[in-house]
Amino acid sequence: MKRKVTLKQIAKELDVSISTVSKSLRNSPEISEDTRQKVQAFAKLYNYKPNNIALSLKNKKTKTIGIIIPEIVHHFFATVISGIEQVANENGYNVIVCLSDESFDKEVINMEMLANGSTDGFIMSLSKETEQKKDFHHIQEVINQGMPVVMFDRVTNDVLCDKVIIDDQMAAYEAVDFLVSKGFKKIALVTTVDYVSVGKLRTDGYINALNDHDLPVDDEMIVKIEDIANCASKIEKLLKENKPDAIFAVNELFAVTSIKLATKMGIKVPEDLSIIGFTDGIISQFSTPSITTVSQNGIKMGGRAAKLLIERLEMEEVEEEENEQYRTELIETHLVLRESTSTL
Amino acid sequence: MKRKVTLKQIAKELDVSISTVSKSLRNSPEISEDTRQKVQAFAKLYNYKPNNIALSLKNKKTKTIGIIIPEIVHHFFATVISGIEQVANENGYNVIVCLSDESFDKEVINMEMLANGSTDGFIMSLSKETEQKKDFHHIQEVINQGMPVVMFDRVTNDVLCDKVIIDDQMAAYEAVDFLVSKGFKKIALVTTVDYVSVGKLRTDGYINALNDHDLPVDDEMIVKIEDIANCASKIEKLLKENKPDAIFAVNELFAVTSIKLATKMGIKVPEDLSIIGFTDGIISQFSTPSITTVSQNGIKMGGRAAKLLIERLEMEEVEEEENEQYRTELIETHLVLRESTSTL
DNA sequence: CTGAAAGCGCTTACAG
DNA sequence: CTGAAAGCGCTTACAG
Numbered sequence A, B: 001m002k003r004k005v006t007l008k009q010i011a012k013e014l015d016v017s018i019s020t021v022s023k024s025l026r027n028s029p030e031i032s033e034d035t036r037q038k039v040q041a042f043a044k045l046y047n048y049k050p051n052n053i054a055l056s057l058k059n060k061k062t063k064t065i066g067i068i069i070p071e072i073v074h075h076f077f078a079t080v081i082s083g084i085e086q087v088a089n090e091n092g093y094n095v096i097v098c099l100s101d102e103s104f105d106k107e108v109i110n111m112e113m114l115a116n117g118s119t120d121g122f123i124m125s126l127s128k129e130t131e132q133k134k135d136f137h138h139i140q141e142v143i144n145q146g147m148p149v150v151m152f153d154r155v156t157n158d159v160l161c162d163k164v165i166i167d168d169q170m171a172a173y174e175a176v177d178f179l180v181s182k183g184f185k186k187i188a189l190v191t192t193v194d195y196v197s198v199g200k201l202r203t204d205g206y207i208n209a210l211n212d213h214d215l216p217v218d219d220e221m222i223v224k225i226e227d228i229a230n231c232a233s234k235i236e237k238l239l240k241e242n243k244p245d246a247i248f249a250v251n252e253l254f255a256v257t258s259i260k261l262a263t264k265m266g267i268k269v270p271e272d273l274s275i276i277g278f279t280d281g282i283i284s285q286f287s288t289p290s291i292t293t294v295s296q297n298g299i300k301m302g303g304r305a306a307k308l309l310i311e312r313l314e315m316e317e318v319e320e321e322e323n324e325q326y327r328t329e330l331i332e333t334h335l336v337l338r339e340s341t342s343t344l
Numbered sequence C, D: 001c002t003g004a005a006a007g008c009g010c011t012t013a014c015a016g
Helices: A007-014 A018-023 A032-043 A051-060 A076-092 A102-115 A128-133 A136-143 A168-181 A199-214 A232-242 A254-263 A282-286 A298-319 B007-012 B020-025 B033-045 B054-060 B076-088 B105-116 B128-133 B137-144 B169-180 B199-210 B232-242 B254-264 B282-287 B298-318
Strands: A063-067 A092-099 A121-124 A147-154 A162-166 A187-192 A222-225 A246-249 A274-278 A291-295 A327-331 A334-336 B063-067 B094-099 B119-126 B149-152 B163-164 B187-192 B221-226 B246-249 B275-280 B292-295 B326-330 B332-334
Touching: A007 A018, A007 A032, A018 A032, A032 A063, A051 B054, A063 A076, A063 A102, A063 A298, A076 A092, A076 A298, A076 B094, A092 B076, A092 B094, A102 A121, A102 A128, A121 A136, A136 A147, A147 A298, A162 A168, A168 A246, A168 A274, A168 A291, A168 A334, A187 A199, A187 A232, A187 A254, A187 A282, A199 A222, A222 A232, A232 A254, A246 A254, A246 B254, A254 A274, A254 A282, A282 B163, A282 B282, A298 A327, B007 B020, B020 B033, B063 B076, B063 B105, B063 B128, B063 B298, B076 B094, B076 B292, B076 B298, B094 B105, B105 B119, B105 B128, B137 B149, B137 B246, B149 B232, B149 B298, B163 B169, B163 B298, B169 B199, B169 B246, B169 B275, B169 B292, B169 B332, B187 B199, B187 B232, B187 B254, B221 B232, B232 B254, B232 B292, B246 B254, B246 B282, B254 B275, B298 B326
Parallel strands: A063 A092, A063 A121, A121 A147, A147 A162, A162 A327, A187 A222, A187 A246, A246 A274, A274 A291, B063 B094, B063 B119, B119 B149, B149 B163, B163 B326, B187 B221, B187 B246, B246 B275, B275 B292
Antiparallel strands: A291 A334, B292 B332
16 A cells, blocks of 8 residues: 655655755756756656645645536436536546536535535536526525636526527527428427426427417417426327327427327327427437437537636636626527428 | 635634634634634624635545546436435535546546545446456556545456446346247347457356257357447348347347337337347337336446445544455346337 | 644745 | 745644
């Protein structure tokens, strides 16, 4: 068991001061070529690596990014982490991940815990409960303390900070517009309850698209699902009683569930019913039929979020802090055509 | 912008020493009731929270766990992280995630980076490249420095440490045994190349099961896939030339790909061909037909791994370090019956 | 009961 | 060219 070696030990071993060792290793010109080499050779031999914690304390920056998301067993969020991680790594940052499990309390606790010195900033997506409560004091507090926050996907206007989103409303609009252009008249919507910000926006997009095409917006054709576990009955009812010829679903799970239920009821997809989902994940790719969907590039979103955060982090060092030019970056989306929509 | 307050500032404000503040906040009996209350009130008012980094440096422990896995956009690994995170949180630990992207170099770099004081220990699953190279010096080094490591899923016998695995060989055996018991005679295997440890074990289980039932092991019926991207041709060839009546696939992707290809070729699943996969993920659940599979409880694996690591971490404090009783925990698996196997 | 000092591992302005 | 000192934010054994 050879514990990690410290400057102190090297200094003692070489009979010089700690300062000399430190400077030698950082190639300070103050130090003579001779001792520098001696120290460096010794350090190499003992595989000296500076202690991150000590550096963090000294420099008052940790070079780590805190990520707080609702869940990780979720293709889109995993994808975003992956994007963050990549950019973070390229810039010498590490990533510490906390899950809120869609709970407000967990989100607050995690945020406060990480804010006590563990990270330089945050990248986050709101939990459903937080969106419902509209209580963002924990985020505001962190920002007030001078730690930058970047929100993505599930964001709020009530907090001023950098944001990375897609244009949910427009993307939904385009999906529905596509269906209309293909001649569908009875387009249903399977969406979330309204407090889920992205769900609400996608719902708005659906409504706008119908309006713009002078199609009626029928409440019977809009199914709002609170709890994913028992969404089946509502969708079945929609299918049976309202006989839509197309469905726009605001996520993969709603889309695949609709397909499965329709198929079970003898409704053929896409012959009798076309379906468009949202998020181009594993399910959309491997479902049978595969699902036409609005792609949402999580890797890119994560990467951008990390870039924004790091830029702000590095900027702060130079300029005086109050550069309140918060940016909201839009990641483009597009429709991925697959088998679940008929090409009449 | 009100920056976080420190002991020093509180001390100054209250005109007492830093030690007194520190002790007051930790409810030391040394301090008079009076000053203790005064300090605590003030600290509360200013929302004082001790700085994690300073505590880490002082205590020589970070209360964070380093996780190094091949990828995160992967249902099983995401599931394991989720399990780790939960147990970690319950015990006051945070989790810092690094991805090796299946690359040996990235695995080494990440490990070394985190080992320089950022984490108290590691939970990891080997990258494919590492398994191929059989170079584990980075792991051994970390262990030699006194940091505990827990490996899961993709583990190696060449490193002594705690491990959490499933019995891959037995699980595969049981899956194939099930197929045999249902009367299938021409059971094919779609597996990985041999250097992937879990793939190899599952292959062994397949072979053993056939042997024990006096069924021939035919190399033509075994497809080893190196690169997931272009596995189609090999599976098509298998289907066309060898006409298996059942397939055991060592992961979800191979299973669903086999189903899709078979269906495209007019082979009906499960009527003409039964398929069993491995890992009960999103794909298995939402594929059509849904896939019979060997469940592999990632949440539980992650939870156990975290438990093992934390136990060792807390143990070290007391006993003298060389308690080299490394444990290997087996997580039970079972067959989840779904639509992809016919129930003759 | 309170506080000065040492120390965790490092860096850097300053003296010599 | 080298080293002592101060400091990052904290804790704790020790003096007073």
